[in-house]
Amino acid sequence: MKLYLCLADVILGFRRFKVGFTVCNLALHFFLQSTYCNLLLAVYIFDAVAKMDVGSTSSLYPLHRSKTVHLVRHAQGVHNVIGDKDYKAYMSPDYFDAELTKLGWQQVENLRKHVHECGLAKRVDVVITSPLLRTMQTAVGVFGGEGYTDTVDALPLMLANVGKSGRSAISSLNSPPIVAVELCREHLGVHPCDRRRSVSEYQCLFPAIDFSLASAATDALIIESDEDVLWKANVRETKEELASRGKKFFNWLWTREEKEIAIVTHSGFLFHTLATFGNDCHPVVKKEINKHFANCELRSMVIVDKSMLGSDSSTTDYPGKIPPGPDIPSAAVDEKIANDEPVSGST
Numbered sequence: 001m002k003l004y005l006c007l008a009d010v011i012l013g014f015r016r017f018k019v020g021f022t023v024c025n026l027a028l029h030f031f032l033q034s035t036y037c038n039l040l041l042a043v044y045i046f047d048a049v050a051k052m053d054v055g056s057t058s059s060l061y062p063l064h065r066s067k068t069v070h071l072v073r074h075a076q077g078v079h080n081v082i083g084d085k086d087y088k089a090y091m092s093p094d095y096f097d098a099e100l101t102k103l104g105w106q107q108v109e110n111l112r113k114h115v116h117e118c119g120l121a122k123r124v125d126v127v128i129t130s131p132l133l134r135t136m137q138t139a140v141g142v143f144g145g146e147g148y149t150d151t152v153d154a155l156p157l158m159l160a161n162v163g164k165s166g167r168s169a170i171s172s173l174n175s176p177p178i179v180a181v182e183l184c185r186e187h188l189g190v191h192p193c194d195r196r197r198s199v200s201e202y203q204c205l206f207p208a209i210d211f212s213l214a215s216a217a218t219d220a221l222i223i224e225s226d227e228d229v230l231w232k233a234n235v236r237e238t239k240e241e242l243a244s245r246g247k248k249f250f251n252w253l254w255t256r257e258e259k260e261i262a263i264v265t266h267s268g269f270l271f272h273t274l275a276t277f278g279n280d281c282h283p284v285v286k287k288e289i290n291k292h293f294a295n296c297e298l299r300s301m302v303i304v305d306k307s308m309l310g311s312d313s314s315t316t317d318y319p320g321k322i323p324p325g326p327d328i329p330s331a332a333v334d335e336k337i338a339n340d341e342p343v344s345g346s347t
Contacts, residue, residue, distance in 0.1 A: 057282075064314035065305040067253060070120065070262040072111070072142065073270060073293035075104035077134040079193040080295065095193040097133045099163030104134070107296035108141035115142060115298070124176045125258035129209070130265045131180035132196050133163050136206055138296065139178050139264040145171035155208040162205045172208035176262070179210045183249035186266035188230050188237040194266075195231040239272050246273025250303060254310035267293055 079098035082089040089095070100108070115121045121143065129139040140157040148156040148169035156169040157178060180202070186194045196202075199211050237245075246269055253261060270293050278286035293299070321330075 059304075061304045061306075062314065063316065064312050065310065067258075067303050067305075068260045068300060069253070069303055070124065070260075070298055070300045071270060071293070072138065072262060072264045072298045073267050073295060074100070074130075074132075074134045074138040074264060075107040075111075075141075075296040076101050077104060077193070083193075090191045090193055093192045095191075096195060097197055098193040099133050100137045100165065102166075104138075104295065105141065105165060105167065108138055111296050111298060112142045120262075120300075123260050124262045125260050126256070127176050127178040127262045127264065128181050128184065128253075129178060129263075130185045130269070131182055131199070131202060131211065132185065132194070132266075135264045135266065136178075136180065136202070136209060137163060137165065139262075140170045140175075140206065140209070141167075142264070143175060143178065143262060145173040145175045147171060157208045158206050159204075177210060178208070179213055181213050181249070181252075182230060183245060183252060184263060184265040184269055185230070187242055187268045189232040190234065190236040196228045198226045198228075200226050242269065243272045243276050247276060249273070251309055253303070254305055257312065259312075 077095075077098040078101055079090060079095040081101060082092075083095075112121075115124075124143065127139050127143045129135050137158070144157045148171040154172050157172045157175065158167075158170045160169045161167065182196075185196075188194065202209070203211055250273070271290070275290050278289040281289070289301070321327075
């Protein structure tokens, strides 16, 4: 009897996740037809089925309570080359605020080509970047303008040869605004590659990047210190603390008016933050959300404001009844429906 109960639970478990629905129905049918299955077991199974949550596989939300986010991990940094082979190498001071490799810049060029070919470059309203050298190099390389010339009356996003890149200066013309925010930094502490330079030094290297929101030390996101006060030489941020900071970052996005946002950040930040999402999804969808990012990988996702964190109003909804007529007001119709009263003239 216990064996059949376990088999029944397996079949019902597949049905809960809506995996192979037809196959599970057939399996359940033949299972119930078994000569070993008695009436008690049939009652047990169908009672369990009746209690199952058979909610819709789709969710519906108002468009103005959603944003599209394009998540990008930075291109290959010098620390990645050695660190992927020997984790202890991340402790080396030689990789302080690691810059991109030559291969990393090739990855940037390929992603830049992709975002222009698919039209994403024109749709992004703002680029949010972690204020570390490798992420800012990736952000300006992918989403910045063309080559900078002194005759143009606009600050460059990046000066020439920043981080020994051998690259020409990058223009801010025809580029979305790029904003540095510390909430989306990599794991804080211990690893020199994850320590940033002073904001004043960055402002000289990346003149057109907005550093006014660089620090996440306060809820207002104002710069508390020119130096990196968040990085500690002997204390490494825990995975739980990083995930909590990541959730705070995603909540902060609702304070911005932009609807389509590119975010250039780090592998650890993305992995541990996204691991907190998708628990209400099919396991395959959750895995798609949570898997590790490769260098210079881009994934586009939609975030939904379920808790009224934002205050944006719809730009496409239309109230109707303009001009108004003699029919029943919508509020009165809703009240009658709620009270199970007959409604006329509302079809």
